[in-house]
Amino acid sequence: MGGTVNHYDFVVIGSGPAGQRAAIQAAKLGRSVALIERSFSIGGACVHTGTIPSKTLREAVLYLSGWRQRGFYGRSYRVKERITAEDLTQRLDITVRHEIEVLMHKLHRNFVDTIAGRASFESPHMLKVELGDDDARMIEADKILIATGSRPVRPPDVPFDHPNVVDSDNILTIGNLPRTLVVVGAGVIGVEYASILSALDIQVTLVDGRNEMLGFLDREIVDEFSHHLRDRGVSLRLGETVQRVEIVDDHHLVVHLASGKRVRANMALFASGRQSNTDQLGIENAGLTPDERGRLVVDQHFRTSVPHIYAAGDVIGFPALASTSMEQGRQAALHAFNGVLRSGAQADFPFGIYAVPEMSVVGQTEEELRQAGIPYESGSARFRETSRGQILGLREGLLKLLVHLEDRRLLGVHIVGEGATELIHIGQAVLAHGGTLEFFIDAVFNYPTLAEAYKIAALDAWNKL
């Protein structure tokens, strides 16, 4: 190990969305910044195993399976008859390569030093970076951001050494697509993979110990989504826990449920939650103690209990999204270096679930409004009520608005169907500016668009007021 110690104003550990945005923000404020990444490449789980790969896979599946055209040409329509795992990963490699190039360019352009190595705390201001080959480097920093992300939880006794028992990290490297799949965990990741792979006509069984899936979403949206899943043959086993996984042979396994039921499949995907990456950080040398899932507690400025150490992204837990992680990282850097933090940071961030069909939500649900005793009315529109929906041959799609009964302020938007994750941002903008039902009724929308569903839903709500 060399004896010199490098000094930076700001050191960021982890190059996922939280780390990148924080590093660039601090550099824009004129600070010297180093970004440390232990993996072979920058980008974090977002680029290598999470957001980007799963969304690229989804697009590849929707294209090759001809999914978006089936409304007109029937369920047997395909762009490619026999779709292989290689067909899907080909697109993945290209997208990920481009993402990394763009990220590297942004970091270089902003004079952020990227350091390849594993960081750990020697003391609250001093980090050791293991560079490989027994080489290490010491880095001292005035301010530090921990943005080390998370990894899938691997339940004990599940035989992950078998190639057909996978989690969300290694499902991306499977050699062959299964014909039958059990997905354990009906959270966002499990639901996304279950619905994406079922679009390839893989027979999917989705198991979860809870009695409902995606409990944080509007029930009508989830019911609509569940209906579509069942309609295309996905078996939902809710309220069921996995007892054990029996490996039959190289291509067959049996998942035994506590109720005594058995599910036979070629492959099992476990999506059983995430564990924050704080266990190899020498976190105790920084004076910090994570919780049982490795999460760090922060204040509203993303500052830990040690004032010069910040934490952002998956490492602090909920909502654990790339979208929110980016903003958390940016805000942490702004706070650390007296950047201008605009007041009234938007509390209502959207949730996007890139299942097939996709879902998105911003604001409150009916359940939340009822619990809070807020008087509200709802208005709904089916995508097939729009001309665009007819042109696209959409059989599914629902947009629901919730508005205050007295002042007609928008309180929440809930969408399931094509383009939901894009459409939601119209609602988000109106919500953020305190807009009312009248906005949607009076606005002229491009025609034909799915966005017109906002107007139809607003008129529906108006009729009930």
Ligand SMILES: Cc1cc2nc3c(=O)[nH]c(=O)nc-3n(C[C@H](O)[C@H](O)[C@H](O)COP(=O)(O)OP(=O)(O)OC[C@H]3O[C@@H](n4cnc5c(N)ncnc54)[C@H](O)[C@@H]3O)c2cc1C
């Ligand atoms: C299958 C899947 C699908 C997803 N889909 C979406 C989606 O559609 N939309 C969305 O918004 N979010 C999605 N997410 C969530 C999103 O990927 C994460 O919220 C996001 O990546 C978190 O960003 P982060 O910066 O906190 O950490 P990460 O992206 O996990 O990056 C952390 C980085 O820190 C590095 N690191 C860890 N320890 C050290 C150390 N000691 N030294 C140096 N480096 C270290 C890691 O190698 C990693 O590169 C998805 C996640 C998964 C798993």
